[in-house]
Amino acid sequence: MPRESRGTVTLADVARAAGVSLATASFVLSGRGGSRSAGSAETKKKVRAAAAELGYVPNRHAQAMRTGRGGGVVLALGTLDDPWGVQLTAQVRDDALAHDLSTLVLADERWYEYLLGASADAALVTSVDFVADGPDRVRRLASSTHTGIIAFSAQMEPEGFDVVSSTPVRAIGRAYHRLRARHDRVQLLAPDLGRRVGGTLAHPRTRAFLEAAREHGDPGEQRVHIVPEGSHETYLAGLEWLRGPDLPEAVICFTGYQAVALQLAAERAGVRVPEELEIVSIGDVPAKSEFFGPISYYGVDDVFVRLARIIVDRAVDREDRPGSLHTFDWEFFPGTTTRDTDGAS
Amino acid sequence: MPRESRGTVTLADVARAAGVSLATASFVLSGRGGSRSAGSAETKKKVRAAAAELGYVPNRHAQAMRTGRGGGVVLALGTLDDPWGVQLTAQVRDDALAHDLSTLVLADERWYEYLLGASADAALVTSVDFVADGPDRVRRLASSTHTGIIAFSAQMEPEGFDVVSSTPVRAIGRAYHRLRARHDRVQLLAPDLGRRVGGTLAHPRTRAFLEAAREHGDPGEQRVHIVPEGSHETYLAGLEWLRGPDLPEAVICFTGYQAVALQLAAERAGVRVPEELEIVSIGDVPAKSEFFGPISYYGVDDVFVRLARIIVDRAVDREDRPGSLHTFDWEFFPGTTTRDTDGAS
DNA sequence: GTAAGCGGTTCATTCCACTGG
C-alpha cells in the first residue's frame, strides 16, 4: 500500500527507500537500457519495487524541462466538433498508450504559443495552411523545441519535422469527371464559411470544383450550392433544394456530414438514391453517423491508422531525424449512393 | 522582428535585452501586481517591449515546477466521442481564453497518473463514480498537487476540491411518472454496455428506471429494451422495434443520440410522433445533431456555462479554498416529441 | 539585485572486483 506521507512522492523518496543514489534511481526508472551503466539486476529490482510501493509518478514538468520532452502527444485539431478529429484521436490514444504516452487534444487555436512552451513528445498541427504565418511558425517550433512536429500541409517541405500532404483537390477533379460521364449537371454542395479562409468560393475544395467544371466547359459558379453550416441546417436546405425547381441529379458534397444530411433529405423527400440522385462525399463518413446505407466517398485508405503511426513514431523516436514527407492519396470508395460498383478512379 | 538566435528565448534573454535583472523581468511579466515592488512604469514598459520583440513565451514547465501550477485547464473526458464533452469543451475554452489559459482534453482514461505529474491549473474529472478507487484517487490528487480539482460525482463530499453532483436519477423517476400518466406501458431504450460498469442493468440510469417502474407496480425488467451501441445500430434496432409486434408507445431514452436515432426510425417507419409515440431523452440533445424538430428532454439548465464557470474559477483562484458542493438540478424541457407544452416537472 | 531551490537527467568521476603478465 502506498505510504501517504504528506505530499508528492519524488524520485529522491524512491532512491532513499531503495537505498541507492538519486542518479541510480533515475537511471533505472527512465534511463534507456542501452546506456552505459544500466545497473545490476538486483538494483533494478529494488528500485522498481520501491517506486511501486510508494506509488511514484515522475513529475512531467521536471522531466520535460531537463529533456525537452515528456509532455505526451498533443493534437492541435482546431475544432473538436469534427468526427475526423475524433476518430484520429481514438487511434492515436490507442497507439500512444502502448508506449505509456498520454494523448492530449488542444482545444483552442493557439498551438504556436502552447507548443513553444510545452515540450510535448510529438504534436500534430492541422491548420498550418489556413492560418497566416502558419509555415513560419511550424519552422520556428521545430527549430526551437525538441517536440516532434507533424504538419498537415499541402504546401510545406519537411525540414526537421514531418509533413503530411493530403489534398482532396485531385479527388474532386476525378469525382467531377466520374459523375459528369453520366450527367449533364454536376453540382457542389458546400457550407457557408462566412469570411473564414476567404469565404466558401476561395476554399481549395471549391476552387478544385470550379477548375474541374471549367475543364468540361461547364459554368462552375452556377453549380455551387451554398447552404448554412450544420447538420440540421443542411438537412433543411437540402429538403428545400430537392423539392424546388432546381432539382439536382449529381452532387459532390464538400464534407461528410453534408452528405449524411443530404441523403436524409432525399429519403425524406422521396427522391430515390442513386437512381434519381447520386451523392459523393469528399472525405470519409464515420460509420457511426450513417443512418442509412454507406455513402460513396473519396478518401484516404486507412488514414487514421497511418497518421497515428506517424505521430506516435515521432513521439517515441528520440533521434534527430531529418523529417519526411508523407503523401496520402485519395481513392474512391463506392457505397450505395452512386451507381458505381468498382473503385476505379 | 523576433531575433532567431538559435533556440528558445528565455527570461534571461529578455532581462538582458531590457537591461534589468532576471528577478525584475520575472516580476513584471508574471508577478502579481499586488506584490511589493511592482517596478516603475518605465521599467515595465522596457521589459514588456523586450519580451514582445524577442517573441518570448514563458516555459510552462519551469513555471509549473516552481509554482505547482501553470498547466492550463485539463478536462479528463475519457472520450471525445460524446457531444456533451464537446459542448463543454467549447465553453471552457472560451472562458479560459479570457484568462490566457489553454484548455486541453485528456483523451485516455489515465487521469490519475496524468494529473499526479502535471500541475494543471484546474482539472475536471468526470468518471470518478465509474472507476474503482475513483474517490480515493481524487482525494489523493487534491492533497498532493496544487491542481484545482473538480470531481463530477454523486457520491463524494468536497474536501479541498469541488464536487459537482448532477444525477439524472430523480429526473428519470419524474419522466416515468409523466409518461405513465398517459400510457400503460413506459419503456426504456438503453445501449448495450457489455461488461462495462457492470452491464446495462447495473447502470444507475437503468436502476432508476426499474425503481420507478416498481413504484408503479410495473414489471420494469420487461420494459427495458436493450440495443447495440451507436447511432446506426440504434436506428436499425429502432426500426425493427417499431415494425414488430411489441410496438412501444412511450419511450425514455438512456441518452441523447438514442433519442435522435429513434426519432429518425419513427419518421422512417411512418409512426407519428408524438401522437403514436412519445419520446423523452435523458440528457440534452445537441442542436447540431437534431435533424427534425427538437426532442423533449430532461437536462440541466445552462449546464455548460455553469460548469465552465466553476472550472475556470478554480483555475484562476490561487487561494486554498475549502471546496464546495454544486448540485445541479434536472428539469424538463419540452420539445416536439411529447404532448406536453409546459415545463412543469 | 543575489541566490536558493523546484524534480528530474546525465556527464564525468570514483569505486570496486577481477583479469593476466
Next chain:
DNA sequence: TCCAGTGGAATGAACCGCTTA
C-alpha cells in the same frame, strides 16, 4: 605474489528556466 589495466556499477554535481525570500 604484486600491480597495472579494465570495464561495469554507482555516485556527485551541474543544469534546465523560472519564482520568490
